[in-house]
Amino acid sequence: MKPWVAVDIGASSGRVVLGTLVAGRLQLKEVSRFSNQFAHQAGHDRWLVDRLVDEILRGLAEVRALGYDEVTLGIDTWAVDYVLVDRQGQKLADPVCYRDARTDRAIEALTTEVPKAVLYEKTGIQFQQFNTLYQLYREDQALLADAAKIMLIPDYLGYVLTGQAVSEVTNASTTQMLNLRQSLFDSELLERLHVRPDQFAPLVDAGTVLGPIRPELVAAYGLPATTVITVATHDTASAVVGTPAAGDNWAFLSSGTWSLIGRELTAPNTGTAAFHANYTNEWGAFGTYRFLKNIAGLWMVQCLRRECAPQQDFATLAQQADQEQPFRTLLDLSDPRFVNPARMQTAIQRFARESGQPVPQTLAQLARSVYDSLALTYAAAVTELKVLVPAPLTQLWVVGGGANLQALNQVTADLTGLTVWAGPTEATALGNIAVQMMTTGAVATLTAARALIRATFPPTQFGPQRDLAATQQQYQNFLTNWRQSRDAAK
CATH class of the missing domain: 3.30.420.40 (ATPase, nucleotide binding domain)
Incomplete structure (x- = not known):
């Protein structure tokens, strides 16, 4: 059975974790750990997203050095932040951090146009000034117009690895832009933001197979053959999956x-x-x-x-x-x-x-x-x-x-x-791995995955x-x- 690799990146650090099944119990091995901090540049607090890509690839190379030639991989990160990508597939700028001050009082400004009660009825999402909705409301309009795609952080990382663009729903919902009834990005909200529907990649569920890592990256970093699976990409969603x-x-x-x-x-x-x-x-x-x-x-x-x-x-x-x-x-x-x-x-x-x-x-x-x-x-x-x-x-x-x-x-x-x-302390990585296990047939249901986690990590x-x-x-x-x-x- 191929092992599962969880890439779990939070707002302060990230890890590459190897999961294997031995004698009916899950075993985790932290292959690499790296810091993740935003830096002030070009007028805003921004994430150094290229460094995150490099750290993922270096961690996968370590997995190969451990003797694993074929793995699956899932990525989860924090929510709401995004990367603007041009028509050539290149980022237009490093993503602005949700703690940046640009969204100060953005809720008050936007809700003069769309009342809070209407927003909540549409999306069911709590009001926080850093939600993607308010970030896009305050986004540089020229930059936004040049963007072919708006990708949340884990979707962007998966895109860089595979060339395939998706919007995974557990994270997309945190934007405060998905309509609960239509299961689509809300057209009225997109219009308020001057965003086109096609600027978001298609919505997919956790457990969708994204595909193999691009051959040039495999060769450059000496990677194992890796199939990327779109897990519950919001780290909280993965943590709830991993709650036993x-x-x-x-x-x-x-x-x-x-x-x-x-x-x-x-x-x-x-x-x-x-x-x-x-x-x-x-x-x-x-x-x-x-x-x-x-x-x-x-x-x-x-x-x-x-x-x-x-x-x-x-x-x-x-x-x-x-x-x-x-x-x-x-x-x-x-x-x-x-x-x-x-x-x-x-x-x-x-x-x-x-x-x-x-x-x-x-x-x-x-x-x-x-x-x-x-x-x-x-x-x-x-x-x-x-x-x-x-x-x-x-x-x-x-x-x-x-x-x-x-x-x-x-x-x-x-x-x-x-x-x-x-x-467990490692609930997020375990939830990430659990979705991979269900996708690859190692466990049949979420109930079975949680029972396995509970038995392994009392x-x-x-x-x-x-x-x-x-x-x-x-x-x-x-x-x-x-x-x-x-x-x-x-």
């Missing part, structure tokens, strides 16, 4: 640079309550929908570590934070100041002063303020989910890097009253140990008072 839950009484929390908390549904929920709660209906693999809320995640801790102690490992930092006084300084994680500040430490300290709270000084205190606020925000989202999706909810599955944060997982169990199952259980309902109410009161005072001061 069973039954239908669970929610997921994909905890990494972002925290994405929600439930897997078989039909979208675009009701008034979901609209006002700003929940999203991203398309999932195999006819599902990811009904979720996007929350600022471990990005804030990643920034603090980079600024204050680059050599500090995250596990030790989490242990040090756990020794600090809990719930001392609480943050409004939706505050725009935390999206891309010059210094995260300064942003947190300024917020503490403005909201009349103790100002965290040490790295451990700063991190503790983030961890506590994350857990409290998770609990609020769980409360919303129970109302928006009335089906029984007893379990929360935490996957991704946050699965390793035992203290955070325990306080999340305490605040939500749910049984928290933590793991999760850790955290049950509620204390009642923190009063703390949760205190946080909600704090947010209400803070936001009212902030809005009044504007």
Whole structure:
């Protein structure tokens, strides 16, 4: 059986991971790891996308050096960002990062033309200023007119490797431009953006075979014979595929640079309550929908570590934070100041002063303020989910890097009253590989793939140990008072 290679690229790092099946269990081997950061150039924060292509090819060459002559490969990345490609198939510019300031107040501008309620009814996607819809609204019009194709990042990477252009639906839905009823890019929204329908490649589902890597790349890098499979290309979609839950009484929390908390549904929920709660209906693999809320995640801790102690490992930092006084300084994680500040430490300290709270000084205190606020925000989202999706909810599955944060997982169990199952950390790569396995016939169904993941990577259980309902109410009161005072001061 040919092994499967998962290319998993997030907003801070990327990896090439080799998956094999041995004695009925999955084995993962990280073949290569590389950093991924945006750089300010040509007036914007931009991703160095050519470097990502090179890193993928170098990782595949390492797979060949390990003795594998034939593999399949899937690519997942973060969402919403895109590459403009000309008629010769060349990128017109490096893609602008979603954290760039060009979309500031773009929601307010566009929704004077298309009301929010209409947008939500069409797309079911939550309002975030970095959505592709608002990026294209603010795109350079001359550049946009020259573009033959608009490709989201994983679709572009697959195109460079194979020459085949597609728009994979789990990622395309995050653009806030797909019409839920028509299953196409919405014609009215495209017209508002001065975008033609043919500037997007055809929509395809996860599990579509894209084709072989171009022969000249195989020769130049010494690659194995590689068939590229379009997996669930949005990394959250892959993480949900790789969440080894069973039954239908669970929610997921994909905890990494972002925290994405929600439930897997078989039909979208675009009701008034979901609209006002700003929940999203991203398309999932195999006819599902990811009904979720996007929350600022471990990005804030990643920034603090980079600024204050680059050599500090995250596990030790989490242990040090756990020794600090809990719930001392609480943050409004939706505050725009935390999206891309010059210094995260300064942003947190300024917020503490403005909201009349103790100002965290040490790295451990700063991190503790983030961890506590994350857990409290998770609990609020769980409360919303129970109302928006009335089906029984007893379990929360935490996957991704946050699965390793035992203290955070325990306080999340305490605040939500749910049984928290933590793991696997590698859910995104596993979900990527699971789609490849289903496409190649190694497993028959998503249920079987999740059972295999659960058997290979047993999760850790955290049950509620204390009642923190009063703390949760205190946080909600704090947010209400803070936001009212902030809005009044504007």
